[in-house]
Amino acid sequence: MAKAYLSIEAVGVTFQKGASRSEVLRDINLQVDQGEFVSIIGHSGCGKSTLLNVVAGLIPLTTGAVILDREAVEAPGPERAVVFQNHSLLPWLSVQENVRLAVDKVFAGKKSAAERRDWTLHNLDLVKMTAARDKRPSEISGGMKQRVGIARALAMQPKVLLLDEPFGALDALTRAHLQDSVMEIQTALKNTVLMITHDVDEAVLLSDRIVMMTNGPRAGVGQILSVDLARPRDRLAVAGNPTYVRARASVIEFLYARRAA
Incomplete structure (x- = not known):
């Protein structure tokens, strides 16, 4: 088996x-x-x-x-990417930068800078957050913060999403x-x-x-x-x-x- x-x-x-x-x-x-x-x-x-x-x-x-x-x-x-009840976004970074941080960490040396940017935007698009990509966490709602947290987790291409x-x-x-x-x-x-x-x-x-x-x-x-x-x-x-x-x-x-x- x-x-x-x-x-x-x-x-x-x-x-x-x-x-x-x-x-x-x-x-x-x-x-x-x-x-x-x-x-x-x-x-x-x-x-x-x-x-x-x-x-x-x-x-x-x-x-x-x-x-x-x-x-x-x-x-x-x-x-193994984790999304917690608390969104855990870095407040001094924009929505795009919060997701890009994870992308750069996982794909440095594997994707070019342009590819990492495109991949970041792709995952923001999955959670319908492209329009808010330049906003900081303090400028968006709780639900939008969780969408960003989910995008960040998905952008890591985890084998399992927790x-x-x-x-x-x-x-x-x-x-x-x-x-x-x-x-x-x-x-x-x-x-x-x-x-x-x-x-x-x-x-x-x-x-x-x-x-x-x-x-x-x-x-x-x-x-x-x-x-x-x-x-x-x-x-x-x-x-x-x-x-x-x-x-x-x-x-x-x-x-x-x-x-x-």
Whole structure:
């Protein structure tokens, strides 16, 4: 049997401070295929972001391994681009310069200056931010900042795109628009995406599979749900689809059962 593109194998994470030990994750196993969109959902404190940070190489493993495209993940790298809830843009740089910084870092020596400029503008165009390319972060809205963060991540041409509640701080309308944009981009580019979310509807709308985490400490994978909805997806069209309704009910039932437990 062929290995998955992204393989999380028996991963455990324990934090230690002095004599105090806190086991956050225990025996996490997850296989993600190339081009798949997988969401991770669970109650606060279940280690969702810890798991994402492990895949990003930002937190060391205590046990297990993360394998991406047949190579072990042991440190941060451009093949795993992260978009956080906080946009993390440099305020003294323009929109274009924020994206160009990442492009120059990844493609120095591989693309000419003209090619890096064109590639920067191409990725800004993907997220519909070309018109604002010369503005600074203080001059654009929260939703626009997140679009720039997504463009910066895509411009690195990562093997896997890691989204840590990227829409969590946005108002409902902006959130919906950005979700639609991410769906369009993922459908067009066939990105492999791993996303953390608290939002059930967001998980069902965007995902091919939803990974439901058990409560912490010592959190694990409680259930994995496939969302068998054709792409491209229209939020209004799928809202009444029986598959969507069943998937949404399954996730809510799991989360409420865990809360009661």
